[in-house]
Amino acid sequence: MSTHPPALLADEPLVVVNLGVDEFVDSVRDAGGEATTLDWRPVGDGDARLAWSLAQLASDAQDPDSVGSRIDRANALAVERIIAAQPMLVDVALHARDVWPDLDRTLLHAGAPVAWDAMCGPMRGAMIGALLYERWADSAEAAEKMLRAGAIRLEQCHDRQAVGPMSGIISSSMPVFVVKNVAHGNVAYSNMSEGIGRVLRFGANGEDVIARLRWIETVLAPTLRAAVRGAGGIDLKAIQAQALLMGDEVHSRNAAATLQLLSAVTVALADAGVDAKAARESLRFIAGNSQFFLNLSMVASKATMDAAHGIDASSVVTAMARNGVTTAIRVSGLGSRWFEAPSDMPIGLYFTGFRKEDANADLGDSAICETAGFGGFSLAASPALVQLVGGSVAEAVAYSREMYDVTVARNPGMSLPALDFAGTPCGIDVRKVVDNGIRPVITTGIAHREAGVGQIGAGIVRAPMACFTQAVLALAERLGVQ
Amino acid sequence: MSTHPPALLADEPLVVVNLGVDEFVDSVRDAGGEATTLDWRPVGDGDARLAWSLAQLASDAQDPDSVGSRIDRANALAVERIIAAQPMLVDVALHARDVWPDLDRTLLHAGAPVAWDAMCGPMRGAMIGALLYERWADSAEAAEKMLRAGAIRLEQCHDRQAVGPMSGIISSSMPVFVVKNVAHGNVAYSNMSEGIGRVLRFGANGEDVIARLRWIETVLAPTLRAAVRGAGGIDLKAIQAQALLMGDEVHSRNAAATLQLLSAVTVALADAGVDAKAARESLRFIAGNSQFFLNLSMVASKATMDAAHGIDASSVVTAMARNGVTTAIRVSGLGSRWFEAPSDMPIGLYFTGFRKEDANADLGDSAICETAGFGGFSLAASPALVQLVGGSVAEAVAYSREMYDVTVARNPGMSLPALDFAGTPCGIDVRKVVDNGIRPVITTGIAHREAGVGQIGAGIVRAPMACFTQAVLALAERLGVQ
Numbered sequence: 034m035s036t037h038p039p040a041l042l043a044d045e046p047l048v049v050v051n052l053g054v055d056e057f058v059d060s061v062r063d064a065g066g067e068a069t070t071l072d073w074r075p076v077g078d079g080d081a082r083l084a085w086s087l088a089q090l091a092s093d094a095q096d097p098d099s100v101g102s103r104i105d106r107a108n109a110l111a112v113e114r115i116i117a118a119q120p121m122l123v124d125v126a127l128h129a130r131d132v133w134p135d136l137d138r139t140l141l142h143a144g145a146p147v148a149w150d151a152m153c154g155p156m157r158g159a160m161i162g163a164l165l166y167e168r169w170a171d172s173a174e175a176a177e178k179m180l181r182a183g184a185i186r187l188e189q190c191h192d193r194q195a196v197g198p199m200s201g202i203i204s205s206s207m208p209v210f211v212v213k214n215v216a217h218g219n220v221a222y223s224n225m226s227e228g229i230g231r232v233l234r235f236g237a238n239g240e241d242v243i244a245r246l247r248w249i250e251t252v253l254a255p256t257l258r259a260a261v262r263g264a265g266g267i268d269l270k271a272i273q274a275q276a277l278l279m280g281d282e283v284h285s286r287n288a289a290a291t292l293q294l295l296s297a298v299t300v301a302l303a304d305a306g307v308d309a310k311a312a313r314e315s316l317r318f319i320a321g322n323s324q325f326f327l328n329l330s331m332v333a334s335k336a337t338m339d340a341a342h343g344i345d346a347s348s349v350v351t352a353m354a355r356n357g358v359t360t361a362i363r364v365s366g367l368g369s370r371w372f373e374a375p376s377d378m379p380i381g382l383y384f385t386g387f388r389k390e391d392a393n394a395d396l397g398d399s400a401i402c403e404t405a406g407f408g409g410f411s412l413a414a415s416p417a418l419v420q421l422v423g424g425s426v427a428e429a430v431a432y433s434r435e436m437y438d439v440t441v442a443r444n445p446g447m448s449l450p451a452l453d454f455a456g457t458p459c460g461i462d463v464r465k466v467v468d469n470g471i472r473p474v475i476t477t478g479i480a481h482r483e484a485g486v487g488q489i490g491a492g493i494v495r496a497p498m499a500c501f502t503q504a505v506l507a508l509a510e511r512l513g514v515q
Numbered sequence: 516m517s518t519h520p521p522a523l524l525a526d527e528p529l530v531v532v533n534l535g536v537d538e539f540v541d542s543v544r545d546a547g548g549e550a551t552t553l554d555w556r557p558v559g560d561g562d563a564r565l566a567w568s569l570a571q572l573a574s575d576a577q578d579p580d581s582v583g584s585r586i587d588r589a590n591a592l593a594v595e596r597i598i599a600a601q602p603m604l605v606d607v608a609l610h611a612r613d614v615w616p617d618l619d620r621t622l623l624h625a626g627a628p629v630a631w632d633a634m635c636g637p638m639r640g641a642m643i644g645a646l647l648y649e650r651w652a653d654s655a656e657a658a659e660k661m662l663r664a665g666a667i668r669l670e671q672c673h674d675r676q677a678v679g680p681m682s683g684i685i686s687s688s689m690p691v692f693v694v695k696n697v698a699h700g701n702v703a704y705s706n707m708s709e710g711i712g713r714v715l716r717f718g719a720n721g722e723d724v725i726a727r728l729r730w731i732e733t734v735l736a737p738t739l740r741a742a743v744r745g746a747g748g749i750d751l752k753a754i755q756a757q758a759l760l761m762g763d764e765v766h767s768r769n770a771a772a773t774l775q776l777l778s779a780v781t782v783a784l785a786d787a788g789v790d791a792k793a794a795r796e797s798l799r800f801i802a803g804n805s806q807f808f809l810n811l812s813m814v815a816s817k818a819t820m821d822a823a824h825g826i827d828a829s830s831v832v833t834a835m836a837r838n839g840v841t842t843a844i845r846v847s848g849l850g851s852r853w854f855e856a857p858s859d860m861p862i863g864l865y866f867t868g869f870r871k872e873d874a875n876a877d878l879g880d881s882a883i884c885e886t887a888g889f890g891g892f893s894l895a896a897s898p899a900l901v902q903l904v905g906g907s908v909a910e911a912v913a914y915s916r917e918m919y920d921v922t923v924a925r926n927p928g929m930s931l932p933a934l935d936f937a938g939t940p941c942g943i944d945v946r947k948v949v950d951n952g953i954r955p956v957i958t959t960g961i962a963h964r965e966a967g968v969g970q971i972g973a974g975i976v977r978a979p980m981a982c983f984t985q986a987v988l989a990l991a992e993r994l995g996v997q
Contacts, residue, residue: 278899279761279771280932289761292774296802299781303795313785320778416932417760426935450762450898451933453908 083467083502086509090348090464100346100512104366104464107347111365112442112460114344115405117216118337122267122329124211125258127250129203132222133193136205138169139186141193143201143398144356145371149180149187153357153393155236158484159200160185162238166246167204173238191352192369194339195222196331196398199234199480200357207246208254212269212332217340223332225249225257228322234397235480235487248314256307256315257298264301267294269333272326273407274447277457282415283330284399284408285476285491290326295319331398334405341365341460348508349441350461353400353473353496357393357480360400362500364463367507374499379479381492393482395494400475406444406457409474409493410436413451418476426451432474432493433458439465439473463508466501565949565984568991572830572946582828582994586848586946589829593847594924594942596826597887599698600819604749604811606693607740609732611685614704615675618687620651621668623675625683625880626838627853631662631669635839635875637718640966641682642667644720648728649686655720673834674851676821677704678813678880681716681962682839689728690736694751694814699822705814707731707739710804716879717962717969730796738789738797739780746783749776751815754808755889756929759939764897765812766881766890767958767973772808777801813880816887823847823942830990831923832943835882835955835978839875839962842882844982846945849989856981861961863974875964877976882957888926888939891956891975892918895933900958908933914956914975915940921947921955945990948983 062068093099130136140163142156149157161176164185170176179185190197197203202224209222227245231237261267272293279289298319302312319325335352342351347365354361354371361371376394383389402408412419413433416426430451436458437443443456461473472495479490544550575581612618622645624638631639643658646667652658661667672679679685684706691704709727713719743749754775761771780801784794801807817834824833829847836843836853843853858876865871884890894901895915898908912933918940919925925938943955954977961972 275770288757289771289774292771292778295781296774296777299777300795300799300802303791303798309785313782316785317782320782416936426933451908454898 080502083506086505086514087464087468089514090505090509090512091468100514103346103512104348104508107344107366108349108441108460108462111341111344111347111349111351112444114217114340115337115459116442116444116446118214118270118340119216120212120214120221120269120333120336122210122261122269123213125254125261126209126211126222127254127258128205129207129209129222129224130205132209132211138184139188139205141188141190141195141197141201141203142356143190143197143199143396144354145359145361145373146187146189147356147358149183151358153396154483155393155396155480155486156200156202156357158236158238158486159202159233161484162233162242162246163202163204165238166233166243167206189354190398191335191354191363193222194220194335196328196335196354196401197224197234198226198327198331198399199397199478200236201398202233206250208250210329210332212329212336214336214340219336219339221332221336221339223328223335225253226322226325226328228318229324229488231487235478236484237487238485252311253315253318256302256311259305259307260298260301263305264297267297267301269329270337270446272297273330273333276326277407277411277414277447278450280415280417282408282411282418282476284327284402285478286323286415286418287326287330288323290330291319291323294326294329327399330407331401334401334407337405338401343368346508346512348463348504350404350463350473350504353404353461353475353500354398355395355400357396360395360496360500362463362496362504364504364508367504367511370507372500372503372507374497374503377494377497379477379490379492379494381477381479381490383479383490384488387481387489391481391489393480395475395477396480397477399477400496403473403475404461406440406447406459408476410440410458411447411449412474412476413449416451435471436474438469439471463501463504467498467505470498472496472498472501562984565988568987568996569946569950571996572987572991572994573950582996585828585994586830586990589826589848590831590923590942590944593823593826593829593831593833594926596699596822597819597941598924598926598928600696600752600822601698602694602696602703602751602815602818604692604743604751605695607736607743608691608693608704609736609740610687611689611691611704611706612687614691614693620666621670621687623670623672623677623679623683623685624838625672625679625681625878626836627841627843627855628669628671629838629840631665633840635878636965637875637878637962637968638682638684638839640718640720640968641684641715643966644715644724644728645684645686647720648715648725649688671836672880673817673836673845675704676702676817677706678810678817678836678883679706679716680708680809680813680881681879681960682718683880684715688732690732692811692814694811694818696818696822701818701821703814703818703821705810705817707735708804708807708810710800711806711970713969717960718966719969720967734793735797735800738784738793741787741789742780742783745787746779749779749783751811752819752928754779755812755815758808759889759893759896759929760932762897762899764884764890764893764900764958765808766884767960768805768897768900769808769812770805772812773801773805776808776811809881812889813883816883816889819887820883825850828990828994830945830986832886832945832955832986835886835943835957835982836880837877837882839878842877842978842982844945844978844986846986846990849986849993852989854982854985854989856979856985859976859979861959861972861974861976863959863961863972865961865972866970869963869971873963873971875962877957877959878962879959881959882978885955885957886943888922888929888941890958892922892940893929893931894956894958895931898933917953918956920951921953945983945986949980949987952980954978954980954983
């Protein structure tokens with residue numbers, strides 16, 4: 034800070050430190066002065082209602098009867114449930130309709146509700162593919178016509194306690210993983226990884242894509258069911274925790290987690306007496322797809338976060354999801370309402386032949402991983418991934434450190450080796466996101482914006498601030514401080 | 516440094532910086548002065564012959580005809596071969612005698628030659644076990660009598676291009692891995708991991724130990740042979756490189772490497788048509804032993820380092836090995852001569868019920884991993900291991916950084932994520948070890964000093980300096996500078 038007296042009195046050069054609004058700087062410089070601009074913004078970004086709400090909701094250890102203290106207690110319970118969660122892969126349902134008998138002519142999709150007209154290309158491509166797979170349409174044109182006409186009911190995965198990566202389509206005949214959080218008793222579901230390349234979740238829908246979906250339904254799913262049942266369940270939390278020690282953040286890198294799953298499946302299959310050809314094909318498929326565990330990391334995260342949902346007054350985020358147009362969050366104490374804002378574009382590396390103009394906006398339910406403390410929040414665990422997005426190891430560590438500033442606790446069951454085994458950032462508090470002006474960071478795949486192309490890169494993205502400001506205002510309203 | 520004039524002239528208090536010899540300090544302090552001791556030692560630790568030899572062997576970029584430049588060129592070739600190595604697991608020999616038909620009544624062991632009378636407890640225990648396993652003796656007492664009487668020929672593993680962890684016993688009926696360095700054409704061998712707990716390599720020799728050895732011979736080895744042959748070989752270098760990105764230093768931690776091996780074996784076995792029960796038992800055995808890959812990391816390192824051996828004038832270390840009494844090294848340009856010195860005691864963590872007084876001195880051929888740049892040299896890759904030895908992540912990184920000061924190059928094929936993907940320290944130069952006074956660091960298991968007990972802990976140890984000073988003197992003699 035300047036120690037000079039006011040310039041008009043001392044007739045010395047102006048030396049000014051400017052907070053926030055840039056417009057003041059020009060006049061200082063025009064007058065021959067020096068100006069340093071600090072990147073400061075008022076709480077709530079100048080929105081008086083938001084700033085007032087934040088102040089009312091703030092933690093106040095001195096006053097246990099304050100609204101802030103009530104929120105803190107609710108949040109403590111929420112993170113207690115996150116930390117105590119024990120997601121186990123307990124079964125594989127051979128068809129989604131076995132779990133949800135009402136799933137005829139219905140598609141589940143990633144993110145918040147979105148109409149066909151507003152929908153992004155890859156999700157449209159995936160929906161068309163799902164209709165072909167289900168044989169509800171016999172051509173892409175017929176499928177598109179049905180979808181445009183509203184002949185297919187669209188629902189969010191999250192409302193069925195399910196999650197799906199990228200477009201996240203789950204249809205009646207697709208097999209789903211069944212994961213039980215045995216600590217809390219709740220159950221969650223996800224579809225299965227199709228591998229890399231041309232895949233439905235990125236919007237591809239050619240004959241190869243449909244044929245692979247049928248193989249997953251008829252070969253992989255029964256084989257994995259036999260393995261899971263034979264093993265008496267597979268402990269997904271243990272795999273996630275081990276994988277953090279082995280270079281995965283269990284969102285965009287699942288190499289170690291997939292190998293651990295393969296080990297568990299291999300040992301279980303050896304006893305299960307399944308068809309040898311099916312076992313061989315299934316093991317080779319998993320061994321050849323280092324992201325196979327992603328869907329399991331997602332559903333484990335979903336089973337974990339659902340246990341923390343519905344706690345009155347809690348400001349902890351229990352879901353972040355993207356439909357390719359908007360990013361949406363749910364908050365423990367605010368029911369099933371989505372707080373939505375337009376999705377950002379991911380920043381990252383593109384496969385040869387593609388560039389950022391080809392990219393779709395951030396997409397998929399996979400940000401449930403970050404919601405549970407993995408992915409971008411655990412980037413310190415995964416230096417190999419930082420190489421992918423062009424950064425240094427120090428940057429990876431910095432992302433995890435930054436996320437401590439938006440979370441309630443550190444998860445003692447999930448350690449980050451590069452931070453001397455500190456627990457992962459756990460329980461995003463919408464108040465902290467807004468108050469500190471720090472948006473949650475997400476590691477993500479990048480889909481082509483047009484239907485039918487598929488994945489074109491991988492990178493990182495941040496959730497839009499507007500999701501969190503809306504949630505803060507809604508919480509203030511609900512708790513009667515507005 | 517002090518800016519004071521000499522005390523006798525100025526009559527001011529003495530302020531002294533003392534280099535090296537401590538005895539001067541007392542008289543300064545007695546006279547009321549302050550003394551700071553710098554931990555400085557003359558090159559060669561005061562040994563004039565050694566210091567002179569080092570000076571003659573030193574690198575001198577200005578003079579390409581100097582002995583130092585000749586050594587540098589030889590060392591460049593040595594590290595070129597280390598970096599170019601491509602160790603592949605190409606076969607499993609069902610019995611060591613299939614590789615070495617002259618192996619009757621012979622035991623191979625770790626480290627340099629050692630007579631029965633001088634031998635450490637765990638190696639004695641393992642040798643007794645091997646005689647029981649081979650049915651060359653029908654009781655431990657009879658076996659000991661035969662060994663004491665010299666009825667069994669003892670040889671070093673290294674002289675058969677082989678390596679074995681801890682006591683490193685290889686006998687006629689044991690199966691061995693066959694690893695070919697396809698870049699150079701040489702072949703190396705090792706025995707197979709017995710798992711953890713009571714095992715021969717740590718000196719245990721009870722009925723359970725012998726029974727497991729028979730199972731390895733009759734079930735595991737044929738199964739792995741079928742898998743390796745079915746796969747057309749398994750690329751060990753690729754597994755080592757990937758494992759460094761996944762938290763292993765592939766000596767004392769091989770969790771990720773073992774999972775990768777399991778993945779390769781699983782996929783190959785699915786096609787190999789082996790007996791289902793044997794496949795099941797073998798896969799479960801590997802999946803249940805996160806150190807299973809150690810023996811393969813060792814033999815891959817041996818196949819790598821043997822390619823760098825025998826280069827005239829090279830001062831690169833091509834083997835470090837411990838027989839439980841001495842640590843011994845071989846140097847590329849110095850033939851098959853071992854340079855030996857008494858082994859240090861490892862520093863580390865002990866299993867419940869044991870303490871450092873129970874420990875045997877450093878033991879085993881596994882320091883071949885460090886010789887090739889893994890283990891202690893790659894400790895930066897393995898923060899989980901540093902937790903085991905009680906250190907911080909910064910300490911792990913510091914060990915790897917320190918090892919750059921004793922090596923010729925960085926291996927671009929083996930990256931350390933925590934050092935922003937710098938290559939591993941590659942090619943120990945005996946000149947640098949002595950000149951910098953830095954002893955190579957080794958991660959290691961700790962054996963009980965008595966025969967028959969087994970592993971009691973894990974930790975780190977450094978190779979004795981005397982191995983390297985002897986090698987420097989021998990190199991000087993060989994190159995005619997003495």
